[in-house]
């Protein structure tokens with residue numbers, strides 16, 4: 001029998017880097033946080049990069065305005081080159097909007113100046129715990145093969161994962177939930193797994209769930225089906241948390257079929273979630289979201305009504321996101337162009353009636369969509 005994986009409590013205090021060119025806020029932060037961290041400080045973006053390239057750093061507090069770079073710009077470089085470092089944006093009221101933009105680019109939170117000590121310590125503690133959770137999951141994904149084994153091996157691996165995950169941040173080991181917990185109990189773990197693999201994967205899955213649920217009220221779905229649609233859309237690419245490096249849209253580039261890429265992920269994802277006891281519709285969405293109306297999709301070549309309706313909806317939602325999201329080396333389509341492109345594939349890639357409804361609903365909601373569609377960070 002395999003013993004549960006319990007994360008070791010950190011033996012050394014985490015390292016926190018304060019990036020701020022103004023002595024006042026820098027000194028305030030270092031004075032408050034010194035008892036809990038090994039503290040480093042940088043007065044510019046270039047000095048911060050030098051530190052990051054020379055030694056391990058766990059958490060960063062990042063001022064918005066630096067003499068040589070904007071904080072948001074530096075955040076993106078840090079999340080690209082040092083994805084495992086968690087960043088807290090530090091901001092005044094005047095630049096709050098850009099700090100919130102930082103959250104969409106992977107910042108763990110933002111802190112308003114002047115600092116409220118209680119809020120500061122609370123946010124920093126939450127961020128330390130988040131990093132512990134993601135580090136644990138990254139290590140698990142790199143080293144455990146059980147998740148990808150037989151159903152019984154998978155069930156055992158999920159139980160280990162859940163036990164270790166739930167132990168983080170607890171001083172005593174309370175009994176862990178069973179892996180057949182309710183979806184809402186499992187959601188934090190599943191969301192963190194996507195983020196541990198790649199923040200961009202989490203962003204994509206979140207947006208696809210949002211787009212898919214826009215349709216939920218426009219068609220005749222039961223409440224249970226609506227819930228399965230939201231969860232299945234969120235987990236549709238869970239098969240990509242496997243050992244292969246996540247490549248956004250490698251297989252779905254603009255649904256044109258030009259790139260073959262990773263065609264295993266729907267099947268892998270469907271098998272991966274089997275031990276969790278999720279509703280059958282959720283597994284179907286994961287397994288069938290790349291099937292096409294005319295039978296030319298993968299991995300099973302299902303067609304028309306043979307593809308479950310919820311999977312047909314998620315197929316549309318994920319294609320829309322691939323068309324409109326900012327990706328490395330490719331310009332996103334406008335919402336109108338993306339809808340036009342999708343209508344051109346109605347009857348081949350997509351169910352005609354759903355395509356008409358989806359593109360109509362998307363255009364009705366257009367005002368709130370552009371900001372979501374640009375919330376990606378480079379994956380490679």
Ligand SMILES: [Fe+2]
Nearest residue numbers: 236237265289
């Ligand atoms: Fe996919």
